[in-house]
Amino acid sequence: MSDIRLSEVRKVYPGAAEATIPGLSLDIGAGELCVLVGPSGCGKSTLLRMVAGLEEVTGGEITIDGRRVNDLEPARRDISMVFQNYALYPHMSVFKNMAYGLKNRGMPTAEIAEKVAVAADMLGLTEFLDRKPRQLSGGQRQRVAMGRAIVRDPAAFLFDEPLSNLDAKLRVKTRVEIRDLQQRLGTTSIYVTHDQQEAMTLADRLVVMNAGRIEQIGPPMEVYAQPASLFVAGFIGSPPMNMLSPGAGAALAEAAGLHHAAGRAIVGVRPEALHPEPGGPLAVSVRVVERLGATANVHGLLDDGETEVIASLAGTELPGPGDTLRLGVDPAELHLFSRTDGQRLT
Amino acid sequence: MRTKKVTFRHRWLPYLLVAPQIAITLVFFIWPASQALYQSVLRQDAFGLKTEFVGLANFAKLFNDPLYLESFVTTVVYSAMVAGLSMGVALVLAVMADRVVRQATTYRTLLIWPYAVAPAVAGVLWWFLFNPTIGIAAYALDAVGYDWNHYQDGGDAMTLIVIAAAWRQVSYNFLFFLAGLQAIPRSLTEAAAIDGAGPVKRFWTIQLPLLSPTAFFLVVVNVVYAFFETFGIVHATTSGGPGNDTVILVYKVWRDAFEGLNLGSSAAQSVVLMVIVIALTAIQFRYLENRVEY
Numbered sequence: 063m064s065d066i067r068l069s070e071v072r073k074v075y076p077g078a079a080e081a082t083i084p085g086l087s088l089d090i091g092a093g094e095l096c097v098l099v100g101p102s103g104c105g106k107s108t109l110l111r112m113v114a115g116l117e118e119v120t121g122g123e124i125t126i127d128g129r130r131v132n133d134l135e136p137a138r139r140d141i142s143m144v145f146q147n148y149a150l151y152p153h154m155s156v157f158k159n160m161a162y163g164l165k166n167r168g169m170p171t172a173e174i175a176e177k178v179a180v181a182a183d184m185l186g187l188t189e190f191l192d193r194k195p196r197q198l199s200g201g202q203r204q205r206v207a208m209g210r211a212i213v214r215d216p217a218a219f220l221f222d223e224p225l226s227n228l229d230a231k232l233r234v235k236t237r238v239e240i241r242d243l244q245q246r247l248g249t250t251s252i253y254v255t256h257d258q259q260e261a262m263t264l265a266d267r268l269v270v271m272n273a274g275r276i277e278q279i280g281p282p283m284e285v286y287a288q289p290a291s292l293f294v295a296g297f298i299g300s301p302p303m304n305m306l307s308p309g310a311g312a313a314l315a316e317a318a319g320l321h322h323a324a325g326r327a328i329v330g331v332r333p334e335a336l337h338p339e340p341g342g343p344l345a346v347s348v349r350v351v352e353r354l355g356a357t358a359n360v361h362g363l364l365d366d367g368e369t370e371v372i373a374s375l376a377g378t379e380l381p382g383p384g385d386t387l388r389l390g391v392d393p394a395e396l397h398l399f400s401r402t403d404g405q406r407l408t
Numbered sequence: 409m410r411t412k413k414v415t416f417r418h419r420w421l422p423y424l425l426v427a428p429q430i431a432i433t434l435v436f437f438i439w440p441a442s443q444a445l446y447q448s449v450l451r452q453d454a455f456g457l458k459t460e461f462v463g464l465a466n467f468a469k470l471f472n473d474p475l476y477l478e479s480f481v482t483t484v485v486y487s488a489m490v491a492g493l494s495m496g497v498a499l500v501l502a503v504m505a506d507r508v509v510r511q512a513t514t515y516r517t518l519l520i521w522p523y524a525v526a527p528a529v530a531g532v533l534w535w536f537l538f539n540p541t542i543g544i545a546a547y548a549l550d551a552v553g554y555d556w557n558h559y560q561d562g563g564d565a566m567t568l569i570v571i572a573a574a575w576r577q578v579s580y581n582f583l584f585f586l587a588g589l590q591a592i593p594r595s596l597t598e599a600a601a602i603d604g605a606g607p608v609k610r611f612w613t614i615q616l617p618l619l620s621p622t623a624f625f626l627v628v629v630n631v632v633y634a635f636f637e638t639f640g641i642v643h644a645t646t647s648g649g650p651g652n653d654t655v656i657l658v659y660k661v662w663r664d665a666f667e668g669l670n671l672g673s674s675a676a677q678s679v680v681l682m683v684i685v686i687a688l689t690a691i692q693f694r695y696l697e698n699r700v701e702y
Binding site: 114115116135136137141142143145146147149151152153162163166167210214 | 593595596598599600601602603604605606609613614617618
């Protein structure tokens with residue numbers, strides 16, 4: 063097991079005016095599954111590719127297991143990577159795809175066969191070993207890509223949005239499989255995704271990125287419960303957190319006894335924290351009700367006529383469009399953010 | 409497969425639109441080809457006064473003619489060398505151009521230029537370069553102790569036409585190889601790099617196998633080119649000599665008809681070439697239809 067450390071890592075593409083990553087430090091502990099999450103273009107993939115050795119590091123230092131890898135070839139970094147499009151070698155059978163990395167390292171044939179057999183068994187690929195990638199379904203290809211990664215028993219796994227080519231159902235299933243596999247093998251992993259739900263469910267530690275910078279690092283539930291900024295609050299959680307302008311949120315803040323903040327801070331409240339309360343501080347005129355089964359998302363407007371609010375309500379007695387709903391919230395569930403820089407106020 | 413159906417208001421309009429193409433095919437292909445077929449079963453006397461039907465005698469005579477069989481061997485060797493040399497050089501250039509990031513279009517454009525040169529001009533160009541008296545290449549070879557003379561040495565003559573023919577075709581092959589290389593997803597080479605394959609190993613185990621459909625297509629195209637389109641090169645440089653060392657089949661067709669005035673034999677040779685080109689085309693369609701999909 064190995065740790066990965068990034069210190070003041072910078073990336074500037076040649077000819078680009080601004081740095082893609084202006085200087086980022088991150089320590090990933092041995093055996094940890096660290097998820098980098100952020101909107102597209104936030105630099106998360108670039109960061110992963112720098113760890114893999116597929117992008118040059120402009121500045122700073124990357125170490126894997128205490129060894130500086132900045133200038134090492136990808137092959138010598140002892141990592142394996144799962145690509146978004148799987149990058150399976152189309153002309154090779156599943157067996158050869160998995161054996162390729164071992165063969166290149168000069169492992170004896172008998173040992174290769176043994177290792178591939180073990181990995182294939184672990185992933186339920188044994189019966190497909192003779193097939194070509196094009197004869198496999200999307201989910202099976204994804205598993206072959208995983209197999210190719212684990213068969214080498216590397217110091218770290220790097221995942222670059224490995225589930226985004228799967229359909230929703232398979233994505234949820236494979237997500238669990240990846241988590242299970244990673245826990246069993248205990249291999250340090252970096253996982254890149256733009257899907258906040260995937261990030262929440264997989265991560266030991268979540269790294270929320272925006273414009274090449276880290277917005278917040280922490281265990282998923284901590285990031286969810288204590289978002290460090292408006293950006294994180296809006297990005298993590300589905301449906302997204304309601305953001306009320308200081309004016310619109312004043313009533314909520316007053317009701318919660320936060321008199322100093324009322325009218326001055328942006329008030330955030332998660333849809334699932336809102337609950338119906340007769341005479342509650344928020345009066346919402348309902349416009350659309352989305353029924354999801356166990357819960358329903360009620361979309362409506364505040365009485366200022368412009369602030370949209372989503373409330374995630376359980377139960378069967380739901381309001382209809384046009385109704386006015388009064389909502390309340392537990393004071394502990396309010397999040398206050400600075401109106402100037404969007405940072406969390408404690 | 410979805411097909412787009414176009415309806416014309418006038419019945420004759422679609423026919424009018426395809427008429428030029430049909431006319432060209434008829435005049436420049438169907439008519440000469442049928443003439444060749446017809447002539448190949450006839451024999452004419454030396455003065456052109458009398459023509460008689462001889463059945464397949466022209467063909468029988470052809471395949472018993474050591475000169476013809478020799479020309480066959482010459483052509484096979486020649487086209488194998490042209491295809492091999494032009495594809496080899498093109499592949500090296502394509503791999504290098506694929507790695508170039510800056511000014512990539514400039515390199516590509518320059519590498520495509522030779523294709524614009526007509527075969528006869530290409531022949532003359534290389535003939536000048538290798539001319540034993542005035543050629544710079546011959547001079548350079550002389551400096552390293554090789555006495556180049558394609559007028560006397562059959563090997564030299566063959567080398568000359570192979571180089572001239574291959575040079576022009578490199579551009580064509582280069583385009584296809586480059587397109588093929590660029591169609592290989594980047595992540596494949598990246599995955600191979602992570603899997604511990606260096607650039608050379610990546611080329612042999614990933615890129616080259618994935619280029620094989622392109623390479624197969626090019627083999628057929630290049631053989632067809634060497635067989636049929638390089639008449640101008642031979643005619644402008646060696647004229648088949650020394651002796652019969654560079655008489656390829658198309659050149660022999662022309663020479664037997666217009667210098668030897670043996671129309672029957674020449675027509676029979678044309679028919680043989682026609683069969684070869686039809687076979688090559690069939691192979692190409694048969695295998696390229698089922699080309700490997702990724």
